[in-house]
Amino acid sequence: MIYMDHAATTALHPSAYKAMEPYLQEQYGNPSGSYTLSAQAKEAVEWARMQAARLIGARPEEIYFTSGGTEADNWALRGMLWQTAPKGRHLITSSIEHPAVGNTCRYLEQMGYEVTWLQPDTDGVIHPEQVRQAVRGDTVLVSIMMANNEVGTIEPIREIGRYLRNKNILFHTDAVQACGQIPVDVNDLMVDLLSASGHKFGGPKGTGFLYVRKELSIEPLIFGGGQERGGRSGTENVAGIVGLGEAARQAAGTLPYRMRNVQMLRNYMLHRLEREIPGLQLNGSRRRRLPCNLNISIKGADSREMIGAMDKAGICVSARSACSSGKLPGSHVLTALLVPEEYQNGTLRITLGSENTKEEVDYVIKTILEFLKKKKIIPDKYSK
Numbered sequence: 001m002i003y004m005d006h007a008a009t010t011a012l013h014p015s016a017y018k019a020m021e022p023y024l025q026e027q028y029g030n031p032s033g034s035y036t037l038s039a040q041a042k043e044a045v046e047w048a049r050m051q052a053a054r055l056i057g058a059r060p061e062e063i064y065f066t067s068g069g070t071e072a073d074n075w076a077l078r079g080m081l082w083q084t085a086p087k088g089r090h091l092i093t094s095s096i097e098h099p100a101v102g103n104t105c106r107y108l109e110q111m112g113y114e115v116t117w118l119q120p121d122t123d124g125v126i127h128p129e130q131v132r133q134a135v136r137g138d139t140v141l142v143s144i145m146m147a148n149n150e151v152g153t154i155e156p157i158r159e160i161g162r163y164l165r166n167k168n169i170l171f172h173t174d175a176v177q178a179c180g181q182i183p184v185d186v187n188d189l190m191v192d193l194l195s196a197s198g199h200k201f202g203g204p205k206g207t208g209f210l211y212v213r214k215e216l217s218i219e220p221l222i223f224g225g226g227q228e229r230g231g232r233s234g235t236e237n238v239a240g241i242v243g244l245g246e247a248a249r250q251a252a253g254t255l256p257y258r259m260r261n262v263q264m265l266r267n268y269m270l271h272r273l274e275r276e277i278p279g280l281q282l283n284g285s286r287r288r289r290l291p292c293n294l295n296i297s298i299k300g301a302d303s304r305e306m307i308g309a310m311d312k313a314g315i316c317v318s319a320r321s322a323c324s325s326g327k328l329p330g331s332h333v334l335t336a337l338l339v340p341e342e343y344q345n346g347t348l349r350i351t352l353g354s355e356n357t358k359e360e361v362d363y364v365i366k367t368i369l370e371f372l373k374k375k376k377i378i379p380d381k382y383s384k
């Protein structure tokens, strides 16, 4: 099997699995207990908090573990509003956010908040100038993702952050796709809140964290026994947290090496496909792009058929495509980037990981080209 869908999830890193194992078995103490078994669990959670903090240049006391990126996004958006209520009820976000942010904003609209939805340019970039123009006296929070999960566009978070810090407006970024893929430093980015998910960087599913800048205090989303310094109640997912911590440590340690490798493979793949498929369109920005992400549209191709053919060949890739029958919704991201429907229907999202090899990439290219030739979308003379 060839796995090239790392934006959807990643395999658990072997050392994360190893680190978790004791906490699924003999080290089953509840971190809140007052005997040695509990103290050991507590210590393991705090060690993981330090690793998570390191991955984003934060302090351990600024990290709150959650059940994933979705919970972190929900919490970031809903957890500050009680404090900001006297100032106003205006939020700013973009139209290309993950549903965890997009649907939370939609809920808040129903609750009486006013939301400005910024439209990206055709590369998927939200410009700091757009944020500046959207800010009002009653703007309390801005949420813009650091990197888009479909097209891989990296947003100018630092520039937006600097402006909002001066304006004293809270700034949240969904950095789920960025953490472990590109350098992330909360102080450099000037964000107040940042979401991350364990399973996107080699940790277990069902784990994540929210960074909350130490000068701020966030209202809990989940009430109970007061775990996570009162921020997020419920007995800690000790094994999961330990796995996330070890995955964060691994991700931070190998980042430059992985970025270079994955980007080289991605560029090789893009250049070969561009050479062999006339009319291939790259979605998203060429320059401001996650190293692992390739999102292409081929006019006349049907993504579902393509993915089916690739699945048969043992390849996992994904699509966010408009269904030609019109029954399935298209991609809100590609639509925002003004990708025409006939291109959206032939979209493939290929996201590489550090375990992918050049041989695998060659095999994937060959499979795509064979499919397109069989469908007469490209002529046979392009075959090599």
Ligand SMILES: *Cc1c(COP(=O)(O)O)cnc(C)c1O
Pocket: 007, 008, 067, 068, 069, 070, 071, 073, 098, 100, 145, 147, 148, 149, 174, 176, 177, 197, 198, 199, 200, 206, 207, 208
């Ligand atoms: C995957 C993803 C999420 C959700 O994270 P989960 O841990 O799966 O809940 C949120 N935002 C982005 C950008 C993502 O890619």
